[in-house]
Amino acid sequence: MSNAPPNRTSPTNWFAVASVLAVLLVAGAAGAWSMQATDQAAFCASCHTMDTSFWTFGKSGHAKLACNDCHAPQNLAAKIPFKAQAGSADVWATVSKNIPDVIHASKMHKDVIQANCVRCHAPTIQTVAMDAKPYCVDCHRSVPHKSRTPISTRKVADG
Amino acid sequence: QQTEGPVAPVYKTGLKSDETSNKAFEKQFPAQWLTYQRNNLDNLQQMTDYGGPVPWNKNDNVNPPPKGNPKAAQPYLKNLWLGYPFSFEYKKARGHTYAIQDILDTDRLNRYSDKAGLPATCWNCKTTKMSTWHREYGDKVWSMEFHDFRTKQDEKDNSIGCSYCHDPADMKLRIDSVPLKEALQKVGFDLAKASRNDMRSLVCAQCHVEYYFQAPKYGPAAKPVFPWTNGATPDKPFGGVDPESIYQYYKDHGVVEMKTMEGWFADWVHPVSKTPMLKAQHPEFEHFINGPHGAAGVACADCHMAYTRSVDPDKKKTSNHQWTSPLLNIEGTCKQCHQDKTPEYLKERVLFTQRKVYDQLLKAQDLSVRAHEAVRLADAWKGEKNPDYDALMLQARENVRHGQWMWDYVSAENSVGFHNPVKTMDTLARSQEYSAGAALLAMQATNYGIGKNLEGDIRKLVPPILEWSREMQMDPENLKKYVWTTYLTPLPKSGKVWDGNKKLTQ
Amino acid sequence: QQTEGPVAPVYKTGLKSDETSNKAFEKQFPAQWLTYQRNNLDNLQQMTDYGGPVPWNKNDNVNPPPKGNPKAAQPYLKNLWLGYPFSFEYKKARGHTYAIQDILDTDRLNRYSDKAGLPATCWNCKTTKMSTWHREYGDKVWSMEFHDFRTKQDEKDNSIGCSYCHDPADMKLRIDSVPLKEALQKVGFDLAKASRNDMRSLVCAQCHVEYYFQAPKYGPAAKPVFPWTNGATPDKPFGGVDPESIYQYYKDHGVVEMKTMEGWFADWVHPVSKTPMLKAQHPEFEHFINGPHGAAGVACADCHMAYTRSVDPDKKKTSNHQWTSPLLNIEGTCKQCHQDKTPEYLKERVLFTQRKVYDQLLKAQDLSVRAHEAVRLADAWKGEKNPDYDALMLQARENVRHGQWMWDYVSAENSVGFHNPVKTMDTLARSQEYSAGAALLAMQATNYGIGKNLEGDIRKLVPPILEWSREMQMDPENLKKYVWTTYLTPLPKSGKVWDGNKKLTQ
Numbered sequence A: 001m002s003n004a005p006p007n008r009t010s011p012t013n014w015f016a017v018a019s020v021l022a023v024l025l026v027a028g029a030a031g032a033w034s035m036q037a038t039d040q041a042a043f044c045a046s047c048h049t050m051d052t053s054f055w056t057f058g059k060s061g062h063a064k065l066a067c068n069d070c071h072a073p074q075n076l077a078a079k080i081p082f083k084a085q086a087g088s089a090d091v092w093a094t095v096s097k098n099i100p101d102v103i104h105a106s107k108m109h110k111d112v113i114q115a116n117c118v119r120c121h122a123p124t125i126q127t128v129a130m131d132a133k134p135y136c137v138d139c140h141r142s143v144p145h146k147s148r149t150p151i152s153t154r155k156v157a158d159g
Numbered sequence B, C: 001q002q003t004e005g006p007v008a009p010v011y012k013t014g015l016k017s018d019e020t021s022n023k024a025f026e027k028q029f030p031a032q033w034l035t036y037q038r039n040n041l042d043n044l045q046q047m048t049d050y051g052g053p054v055p056w057n058k059n060d061n062v063n064p065p066p067k068g069n070p071k072a073a074q075p076y077l078k079n080l081w082l083g084y085p086f087s088f089e090y091k092k093a094r095g096h097t098y099a100i101q102d103i104l105d106t107d108r109l110n111r112y113s114d115k116a117g118l119p120a121t122c123w124n125c126k127t128t129k130m131s132t133w134h135r136e137y138g139d140k141v142w143s144m145e146f147h148d149f150r151t152k153q154d155e156k157d158n159s160i161g162c163s164y165c166h167d168p169a170d171m172k173l174r175i176d177s178v179p180l181k182e183a184l185q186k187v188g189f190d191l192a193k194a195s196r197n198d199m200r201s202l203v204c205a206q207c208h209v210e211y212y213f214q215a216p217k218y219g220p221a222a223k224p225v226f227p228w229t230n231g232a233t234p235d236k237p238f239g240g241v242d243p244e245s246i247y248q249y250y251k252d253h254g255v256v257e258m259k260t261m262e263g264w265f266a267d268w269v270h271p272v273s274k275t276p277m278l279k280a281q282h283p284e285f286e287h288f289i290n291g292p293h294g295a296a297g298v299a300c301a302d303c304h305m306a307y308t309r310s311v312d313p314d315k316k317k318t319s320n321h322q323w324t325s326p327l328l329n330i331e332g333t334c335k336q337c338h339q340d341k342t343p344e345y346l347k348e349r350v351l352f353t354q355r356k357v358y359d360q361l362l363k364a365q366d367l368s369v370r371a372h373e374a375v376r377l378a379d380a381w382k383g384e385k386n387p388d389y390d391a392l393m394l395q396a397r398e399n400v401r402h403g404q405w406m407w408d409y410v411s412a413e414n415s416v417g418f419h420n421p422v423k424t425m426d427t428l429a430r431s432q433e434y435s436a437g438a439a440l441l442a443m444q445a446t447n448y449g450i451g452k453n454l455e456g457d458i459r460k461l462v463p464p465i466l467e468w469s470r471e472m473q474m475d476p477e478n479l480k481k482y483v484w485t486t487y488l489t490p491l492p493k494s495g496k497v498w499d500g501n502k503k504l505t506q
């Protein structure tokens, strides 16, 4: 339609390449420190792309968490391949500058998030039919990124 | 550690699936029982601007609540339903725990006779016993005598309760109501495949829907049918619930004999305009389903039964079984989804819609009264007539019927537009179009002879009837109070035969 | 990392604050420049069901796009605006880059004379030069000759552009337009305290608002004024933007002399019904501000300028400076907030509203035509009259005016209801009420003598005028084509004086 398709031949973003290396390091060495460091908000937010999410999350009831408390599986066997895949997808998108205008969590990713809601809130959801909707966020629509609020209150213009 | 995802609690109650007593559930479900009891609240503190469980008379815009409600009443209802039981009594709904008491006490049913005038069908949406009786009598039950069942149940223990929505054995949601099961089948909605989210609305659709009593010609007599098939398609099973689709549906399925309306369905004939009329009843589901919320997958229970922790004994999270206006508890209902908004803001948005809907509803009713009045005058017209007089009068009547159906579809819906703002406003605009058209056609039929008599404020030309009841209609003197009531036939004088579930000596 | 909240980027451009050239910004802002250029797209692929930047004639429901649009046109526009320049040409809007070209080419301005017929005010919302001229000439500029400015600017380089919304020195959003600044001041909205979010809508409110030309009696002649004060309160500065408030506003601020309307404002007098009329223009802001989105704080730019990364050179996130229908890019616009919905779903919800609004709009226009026709017939009526004839005819005219104002307020608004679904439907219902009332009053005035002549399909009684223009009106023969056009005065025959920004030899 009216927006031309993204141009895929733009010059490389060197910061991102460095990030690729970082991720490879994580996946390869799997050192405990790098595993934890790359879970934290600060790391995710090192990509400007993540500013919006970082900002809204920071204002939410969940601000004390790490991004990957929600955004990665918590069992290590599942977590490493997930992080490698998600991480390299993020990085590849950044390097190739093939970043969509609006980023959406994929179905697979939403399922991962869902499992994490359940993991933390298990005691809360025992007595009622919390599967009334496919996802917790179908009711808790603002958790944690405040998706219905005006853009200027949650987006960074020159991200 | 749990990674399976939330699962609805499953219960083994030890109760039988055909249990109909509410009390039977109390011990095992004290939290739900407690909120369920709150359905008995009906004091003035429970009022919202247009809703809340206070049973004021819907036409009374003179007396303050709880008798009337000058801010939300519809003064012409008794005129517009003249000749039909709804003109005797129609109140604002209150909690489910009152369902039996209120139907026992309503003047819509003839308590002055051995014949209630309306069939046992009326019990369908009030008592947990209905499915028992249906199993017992089969489809004959619908046309049985209403009064015969007055004593066959307990006012509280069988009022709309657990077994109507849950299978008592395991508490899974179920559809207990025969008419809904059949309606879903006819529109091609497979109940076996209904998701949990669907069920959280469908249990309400057992009752909060438009219905009519089937004429014997079309199947079991007096069976309640939901008129949803016209427009339903395999991929859009609820494609037939808009008021124009249903209006078309009613151009069939009936036994009207009037020329050009042969075979149409009619609930009654309005005595003033001699028009075969339709009555709309509580089409909440039909409004909601393609409104902003229903279309988005929000369920009735999300707003009207939002989870609450406020309940002892153990302050566990449970579904709130007090069905009432969500505006009485915006924090606990709307705000789970609209967390970024304040309760004041949300309430103001509801009112933004409701105020406009209410205003246009009253205008639509004024025009509808004018339409009946025009036909009445044209009927009585002795002067020169249009050569097409007969055809024009038939068209006029069709417009009277159409216009009234459209506003009634909105009036009978209990959210004053909120469940589907734009559709509601569209329906009212159409109502006004048809009613204005009816008056114009009647004028044409009389070569505008009646024009002069229709000039000026309709509220003065046709005064709203504030009080009317079966007892009033028994006294021929009362029929002289208004021009319109002179068209009624006095009812036979008689004392009360039934008081609640007590048969009085006669 | 930020802690204060997202802030708009600030730049030091080295440009002066009074820069008016668009090109001056190209080098420093290549990404915005690139999307800005996309405002030049106006081919058929850009059409949505009701919108999109394709300049078809808004009344033409006969020819296919780009000339007309059978699915979205309003066939009676030329009839309803007869005698007013809008009846010569009115097109679907397209991109901002065409603003100057389109005003240069429009038949609304008289290109066959040295006098355009409309003042220089018209330039206000088309050219970045306006504030320069205002500084130069002061408030005299508004009533200066439109034509004199045709050559004083570049068609593309000064078309609605950067400096109208940004301070060229630092690119902060600014209000460049005099009428908005004054309007905000009058309603008590302090621009200095406007938040960034406010500014993301207010820059649009410079132009996408209802306005009128001030009569000399009330201040500088022909100055554009936004009629928002009636209903504005300190805590609700935009409390006066609903159509009924503005209608009341126009019961003042003018120079009408007709009895009972003394001092009212009128844009022109409709020649057929001799009624002092109002013209509504693009009240997008007025609709949006208390609609579901505007009330929730969503800004115009959130939907019409959503961030995009698809732009070279560096694929950074920038605001999309192609102002067009969000439905052309639902993924990138609506889905910022409605991430849980599909584009198909969202489009269908928009259409759910738009279809109903369009249908009721056409009905309102039909009734409005009937109202003018009724007054015309009653004016010509030679038979017996009502003793109150004069008073009734004045009331009828007031209703003609009121009814037309209400539908025009919706017609002129460019979202076909989406910006405020319920308010739009309410406005149309009111329009229909007033127009139907006008016809009835005219009938009463003639003791229903004109009734017969109003019977039947209005589209046959008063045929829609498909083509009309200044040139057509120069030929007295053309005035005979329709009953209604016989009420026009032929225009003096004359050749074109202006073609775009070229003065032709005369």
Ligand SMILES: [Ca+2]
Pocket (backbone or CB within 6 Å): B210, B211, B212, B278, B279, B280, B281
């Ligand atoms: Ca019915």
Ligand SMILES: [Ca+2]
Pocket (backbone or CB within 6 Å): C210, C211, C212, C278, C279, C280, C281
């Ligand atoms: Ca105007």
